[in-house]
Amino acid sequence: MGRYIARRLLLAIPVLIGASLLIFSMVYALPGDPIRALAGDRPLPPAVQAELRERYHLDDPLVVQYGKYVTGLVHGDLGTDFRGVAVSDTIKQRLPITVKLALVALAFEAVFGLLAGILAGIRKGSVFDNLVLVTTIAVVSVPVFVLAFLGQYTLGLKLKLFPISGIETTYSYLLPGFVLASLSLAYVARLTRTSLVENLRNDYVRTAKAKGLSPRLVVGKHTMRNSLIPVVTFLGADLGALLSGAIVTEGIFNIPGLGRTTFQAVRSQEGAVIVGIVTLFVFFYIFFNLVVDVLYAALDPRIRYE
Amino acid sequence: MSSSPITGRNQDRDSNVEPGDDARLDEHVDPLGLDEHGAGNDSPGEVKTAAAVTAQTGVTTVQASLLSDAWRQLRRNKVFLVASLILLVLVVMAVFPQAFTRVDPRACNLSLSKRPPSASAWFGNDLQGCDYYSNVIYGARVSMLIGVVVVGASLVLGVVLGAIAGFYGGWFDTLVARITDIAYGIPTILGSILILNAFKERSLWTVALALVALGWMTILRLLRSSVISVKDSDYVQAARALGANDRRMIMTHILPNALAPVFVYSTIAVGGIIAAEATLSFLGIGLQLPAISWGLQISQGQSLLRTAPHLLLFPSLFLSVTVLCFILLGDALRDALDPKLR
Numbered sequence: 283m284g285r286y287i288a289r290r291l292l293l294a295i296p297v298l299i300g301a302s303l304l305i306f307s308m309v310y311a312l313p314g315d316p317i318r319a320l321a322g323d324r325p326l327p328p329a330v331q332a333e334l335r336e337r338y339h340l341d342d343p344l345v346v347q348y349g350k351y352v353t354g355l356v357h358g359d360l361g362t363d364f365r366g367v368a369v370s371d372t373i374k375q376r377l378p379i380t381v382k383l384a385l386v387a388l389a390f391e392a393v394f395g396l397l398a399g400i401l402a403g404i405r406k407g408s409v410f411d412n413l414v415l416v417t418t419i420a421v422v423s424v425p426v427f428v429l430a431f432l433g434q435y436t437l438g439l440k441l442k443l444f445p446i447s448g449i450e451t452t453y454s455y456l457l458p459g460f461v462l463a464s465l466s467l468a469y470v471a472r473l474t475r476t477s478l479v480e481n482l483r484n485d486y487v488r489t490a491k492a493k494g495l496s497p498r499l500v501v502g503k504h505t506m507r508n509s510l511i512p513v514v515t516f517l518g519a520d521l522g523a524l525l526s527g528a529i530v531t532e533g534i535f536n537i538p539g540l541g542r543t544t545f546q547a548v549r550s551q552e553g554a555v556i557v558g559i560v561t562l563f564v565f566f567y568i569f570f571n572l573v574v575d576v577l578y579a580a581l582d583p584r585i586r587y588e
Numbered sequence: 589m590s591s592s593p594i595t596g597r598n599q600d601r602d603s604n605v606e607p608g609d610d611a612r613l614d615e616h617v618d619p620l621g622l623d624e625h626g627a628g629n630d631s632p633g634e635v636k637t638a639a640a641v642t643a644q645t646g647v648t649t650v651q652a653s654l655l656s657d658a659w660r661q662l663r664r665n666k667v668f669l670v671a672s673l674i675l676l677v678l679v680v681m682a683v684f685p686q687a688f689t690r691v692d693p694r695a696c697n698l699s700l701s702k703r704p705p706s707a708s709a710w711f712g713n714d715l716q717g718c719d720y721y722s723n724v725i726y727g728a729r730v731s732m733l734i735g736v737v738v739v740g741a742s743l744v745l746g747v748v749l750g751a752i753a754g755f756y757g758g759w760f761d762t763l764v765a766r767i768t769d770i771a772y773g774i775p776t777i778l779g780s781i782l783i784l785n786a787f788k789e790r791s792l793w794t795v796a797l798a799l800v801a802l803g804w805m806t807i808l809r810l811l812r813s814s815v816i817s818v819k820d821s822d823y824v825q826a827a828r829a830l831g832a833n834d835r836r837m838i839m840t841h842i843l844p845n846a847l848a849p850v851f852v853y854s855t856i857a858v859g860g861i862i863a864a865e866a867t868l869s870f871l872g873i874g875l876q877l878p879a880i881s882w883g884l885q886i887s888q889g890q891s892l893l894r895t896a897p898h899l900l901l902f903p904s905l906f907l908s909v910t911v912l913c914f915i916l917l918g919d920a921l922r923d924a925l926d927p928k929l930r
Contacts, residue, residue, distance in 0.1 A: 293769075300770030305782060419919075423912035425863045427870050427886065428904040435897055522775030529777075530867065534890070548781065549872050556785050560778050568773045 290575050297568055305561055306351050355561070369558035372543060380528055380539035386459030387466075387524060388517075395467040396513070399474025403509075404501055406479050414475065418468035426527045430461045430534040447536040458535040462527050466520045473516055477509040511582050518574025525563045658924040668920035671913040678910055681725055682732035689722040693880055705898055712898045714888065723880060724902045730881040731910060734792055734865045735858040738799045743854055745800070746807030747847075751838050753808075754815030754846075764812075768805045776802045776864060784873045795874050799861055806857070807850055814846035821845075852922040859914030866907050882907040 358370050402414040421429070437457060438446035444457040481487065482505055490500045531537070533545030540559050547555035662668045681688055696718035703713040705720075712720050753761040776799065783798040784790055818824065819842055827841045868874030869883030870890075877884060882903040889899030 296766060297770050297773045300766070301773045304770060304774060304779075419915060420912065423859065423863075423915050424904075424908045425866055425870075425911070427867060428900075428908055431886075431890065431893060431900050431904065435893060435900075439894065522778065526775055526777035526867075529781075529871065533871075544781075545871065548785075556781060560782050563778050564774050567775055567778075571773075 286579050287576055290572060294568065294572050298565070301564055301568060302352060302355065302561075303348065305557075305564065306348050369555055372555070373540060373559065373562060376538065376540045376543050379537060380532070380541055383455055383459055383462065383528060383532065383537060383539060383541075384524055386455045387463035390460050390463035391467045391470050391517075395463075395470030396474055398467075398471040399513075400478060400501070400506070402471065403475040403478030403482070404497075406475075411475070414471055418472050421464050421468040426461065426465060427530045427534060429464055430458070430531055433457055433461050434534065455537075458531050458537055461535075462524065462531045465523060465527065466517075469516060469520070470513055473513050474509060477512050478505060481505045481509050507581075511578065514581060515574060515578055518571045518577075521570045522567045525567065661924045662920060665920050665923070667916050668924075671916040671920070674909065675913045675917065678728050678913075679732060681728040683729075685722075685726045685729065688725045689719075691719045691722040693718060693723040693726045694878070695719070704896070712896070714885075714896075714899055720899065720902060723885065724882070724906055726880045727882045727885060727903060727906065728910075730792060730875065730879065731862045731865065731907070734796055734799070735862045735914070737792075737796045738803060738861045739854050739858050741796070741800045742804040742807050742857070743850070745804045747811055747843070747850065750808040750811030751815055751843060751846075754812040755819055755834070755838055755842065761812075764808070768808060771802065771805050774802060777867060780864070780868055781871070781873055784868065790874065790876055792875065792879070795865055795868060798868075799864055803857070803861065806853060810849050810853055811846060814849055815842055818842050818845045848925045852918050852925060854918075855921055856915050856918035859911040859918075862907070862914070863911050 359368075398414050398418075402408075402411040405411055424432075433444075434446045434457075437443045445454045446457070478501075482501075484505075487500060487505055490504045495504075525541075528539065528541035529544045529548075530541070532539050532541030536542065540562075544556060544559045546552075547559070696714075696716040698716060705712040714720050714723065749764055753764040779802040780795075780798040783801060784794065787794050815838075824837060824841050827837050832841070865874055866881070866883030866886070869879075869881050870887045872887065875881045875884055885903040886900055886907070889896065889903070892899050
């Protein structure tokens with residue numbers, strides 16, 4: 283186990299370096315004007331441009347620029363927005379809200395996704411199974427922002443069940459959380475179903491049944507253990523979708539987290555904020571995938587001995 | 589049937605033909621690995637073109653029957669028929685929007701602003717009073733074009749690099765694998781925001797570029813792994829023994845057998861790319877006005893949810909149905925092309 287984790291960590295280093303290099307080149311080395319990327323639509327006076335070139339070391343060679351960029355990242359320096367507030371301060375302030383929303387979404391995914399998947403899987407071919415298959419494919423094809431408006435319009439405006447904007451109470455997290463979760467929820471349900479159906483065909487399941495174990499034990503203890511492995515792996519890769527989904531969902535439901543900050547920064551073209559937050563998201567993503575890889579090994583001993 | 593020319597899942601991979609192993613070779617000269625059909629009885633020294641072998645042994649009919657097998661299954665599949673019919677309509681809509689509406693999408697009359705759907709304007713009018721039906725119709729072009737361009741470019745990139753990496757292995761393979769790992773580390777939408785942020789003027793091609801830059805990896809990985817699983821098959825070894833060069837082996841023997849999963853994925857991916865473009869345009873970092881795109885229309889309509897919900901409804905509906913059709917089409921293709929599921 284220790285060796286496996288060590289190997290994973292070592293493998294993550296080139297990915298981190300590569301990703302930071304890629305982000306760096308996207309922002310600073312693309313043919314577009316980096317000052318424009320940082321400043322937005324409004325033309326800047328030459329003096330300000332010169333100051334910005336100085337501040338972002340744009341006149342240094344690219345390698346030196348990259349070095350300074352990474353040093354800044356390591357020190358938590360992500361630049362400042364137009365009002366002179368450090369992006370890292372904004373992140374500190376907004377992050378808890380996004381984390382809360384993500385946790386609500388994750389809870390929806392885990393509870394409803396798994397439940398739907400399990401019920402569909404043990405009654406393969408039933409009405410409920412078909413219902414799950416049809417609903418999930420429909421949800422997968424509807425983009426998150428469309429789903430958000432659909433939820434806002436029907437559940438919020440027409441039925442008045444949920445507030446459609448803001449975060450006065452924890453209750454207001456429910457609808458956006460559900461919208462954010464919907465896509466992954468559908469995937470979790472499908473994955474759970476498929477892997478449960480596959481595993482239920484195994485010999486050890488027949489043995490467990492032959493021993494006279496109750497169906498609850500056969501499914502809950504013997505089969506679920508193996509069926510959950512692909513689901514857990516999926517949840518790691520899924521974080522990327524959750525983070526970009528948060529930009530859309532928070533923007534639409536007016537939730538003052540990192541997502542809405544990015545959403546507004548895109549609209550007002552505040553490059554430094556966009557770059558800072560998205561960089562953070564990408565690093566989150568890489569980090570969580572690392573955690574999932576390790577979890578994966580803990581769940582499935584076969585992985586460790588490859 | 590022990591192997592399928594469509595999917596390349598060769599089940600009798602137990603025997604590895606060594607070049608020069610004459611006894612073995614005698615049984616395995618058939619480049620398509622279908623020796624139960626008699627192709628294996630040719631003399632080993634005789635080098636033949638695939639066409640000659642095909643003509644002589646009637647492999648054509650076997651191959652055709654496999655393809656027609658898939659086709660027969662698809663033809664019976666109602667979901668496939670409905671999805672392809674809708675997509676056909678959407679393609680025509682993208683190429684000849686004039687066939688669906690005579691109204692110019694940019695001819696607007698402010699006095700009609702936010703009118704709900706009526707007999708004269710089926711989808712109502714937007715904020716500027718433009719005919720919404722013709723706007724939504726014209727929106728199909730951007731979505732279809734970007735889906736096809738991005739997936740097409742990713743296919744070229746992924747198939748060429750994947751085939752070379754999978755076939756030769758070695759340092760090139762390692763390099764490609766590492767680059768793929770890194771690119772996978774960056775989620776598509778987040779990365780696209782970073783790339784597009786650097787452009788002041790963003791056209792369809794800029795958005796396509798960003799989506800290709802972050803979306804080519806899956807095709808490459810799929811192709812690479814299926815090339816690796818096919819390249820040691822008997823029929824590829826046989827082709828090598830017959831003196832086929834690398835290019836010929838890759839082009840005529842390996843690729844046709846390795847492409848099926850790539851095609852299934854690509855079909856579904858078109859839907860994903862269309863949704864991604866709409867999301868970026870919705871966020872305000874994709875296409876820019878006066879471009880006509882469903883994502884932009886939804887973005888414009890979002891503040892009018894209370895007063896003019898039809899402005900959100902119609903582009904959302906078209907967008908979702910398009911994405912859904914590509915997913916269903918890919919699903920049907922997978923069912924038809926994967927003999928394991930039959």
